Amino acid sequence: MQHHKRKALALISGGLDSMLAAQVVREQGIHVEGINFFTGFCVEGHTHAIRKRDARKPKRNNALWVAERLGIKLHIIDIVEPYKDIVANPKHGYGANLNPCLDCKIFMIGKAAEWIAEHGFDFIVTGEVVGQRPKSQRKETMPLVARASGARDRLLRPLSARNLPATLAEREGWIDREALYGFSGRSRKPQMQLAARYGFSDYAQPAGGCCFLTDASYATKLQDLWDHRGSKRYELDDIMLLKVGRHLRPRPHFKMIVAREEGEVRFLEGYRKQFTHLRTVSHSGPLTLIEGETDDDDLALAAAIAARFSQGRDADTVEVSVHSGERTTSLHVRPLGAEQVQLAWYV
Ligand code: SF4
Numbered sequence: 001m002q003h004h005k006r007k008a009l010a011l012i013s014g015g016l017d018s019m020l021a022a023q024v025v026r027e028q029g030i031h032v033e034g035i036n037f038f039t040g041f042c043v044e045g046h047t048h049a050i051r052k053r054d055a056r057k058p059k060r061n062n063a064l065w066v067a068e069r070l071g072i073k074l075h076i077i078d079i080v081e082p083y084k085d086i087v088a089n090p091k092h093g094y095g096a097n098l099n100p101c102l103d104c105k106i107f108m109i110g111k112a113a114e115w116i117a118e119h120g121f122d123f124i125v126t127g128e129v130v131g132q133r134p135k136s137q138r139k140e141t142m143p144l145v146a147r148a149s150g151a152r153d154r155l156l157r158p159l160s161a162r163n164l165p166a167t168l169a170e171r172e173g174w175i176d177r178e179a180l181y182g183f184s185g186r187s188r189k190p191q192m193q194l195a196a197r198y199g200f201s202d203y204a205q206p207a208g209g210c211c212f213l214t215d216a217s218y219a220t221k222l223q224d225l226w227d228h229r230g231s232k233r234y235e236l237d238d239i240m241l242l243k244v245g246r247h248l249r250p251r252p253h254f255k256m257i258v259a260r261e262e263g264e265v266r267f268l269e270g271y272r273k274q275f276t277h278l279r280t281v282s283h284s285g286p287l288t289l290i291e292g293e294t295d296d297d298d299l300a301l302a303a304a305i306a307a308r309f310s311q312g313r314d315a316d317t318v319e320v321s322v323h324s325g326e327r328t329t330s331l332h333v334r335p336l337g338a339e340q341v342q343l344a345w346y347v
Contacts, residue, residue: 007116009032013036014066023070025175034075035076036063036077038079040080062203083107123167128157158180162180224249228253244257245257246260248345254290254294264286305341308336318335
């Protein structure tokens with residue numbers, strides 16, 4: 001009988017667990033390719049590339065880095081549109097912040113299941129570990145994800161497989177179950193040991209999860225956006241902008257995005273045509289975008305706040321130019337006091 005090399009599709013987030021999972025399966029002679037989903041909320045290679053603070057960190061897309069390191073092909077799939085409904089209406093609810101992890105996993109693994117069916121691959125590999133995350137990686141949720149995604153027993157979690165029922169790949173002997181792992185719980189030690197064994201170093205170590213939705217301050221800003229739009233709608237630009245700058249809402253009907261440093265100024269420059277924006281003229285200061293409908297009184301307040309973030313914060317007056325479409329006006333304002341800026345409600 002001709003030997004047929006089995007093929008697996010590994011979900012690659014850019015973190016260590018999925019990297020290890022893919023490698024464990026590769027080691028068993030399986031042809032592995034990676035898949036990575038772009039939701040717009042991903043942490044990878046975006047803010048790191050913008051902020052100067054992180055300039056020393058290598059600017060890289062971690063999923064690509066993992067694929068390169070493993071020598072596997074990576075398919076990056078844009079799921080921005082269908083993902084909106086997952087974030088707005090997760091059937092299984094949110095985690096600690098606005099992270100719909102369980103629905104997110106079901107969705108991504110479901111997409112992977114469609115992909116393998118179309119491309120003649122045999123099974124799916126994820127880096128999930130039983131008990132690692134309080135909600136989405138509990139022992140009970142593992143079969144739920146497998147079932148609800150439609151992947152069923154074509155879903156292998158090599159790092160926790162020994163704690164779970166044998167899947168198709170194990171039963172068919174494509175994979176030796178004895179060579180898989182039985183990690184569980186929140187400890188990262190077994191993963192770090194395995195990484196050391198493979199000689200993996202310099203891998204990404206995301207704090208909370210693979211995306212910004214697990215971040216409390218990001219979630220606050222997204223919730224604010226939804227509250228003021230009156231529905232859980234967003235565009236890709238909205239969720240990108242929530243990653244950048246200081247967000248203030250001085251009045252319910254408008255908000256300000258103030259760059260915190262040069263990298264953010266450059267990023268926000270790209271949006272200035274779409275927004276009314278402010279620049280300080282008499283003193284150097286950051287670019288500020290205004291979102292919402294504003295009248296003259298609102299703009300005077302916004303200018304006084306922007307002045308507070310400029311080098312003229314202690315001056316009697318600061319000149320601020322207001323750019324709205326083709327129109328530019330000049331305002332002379334007294335910088336708002338620090339306490340009053342606090343009252344301007346940081347989002
Ligand atoms: S952290 Fe974000 S990307 Fe990761 S499973 Fe949760 S919602 Fe999905």
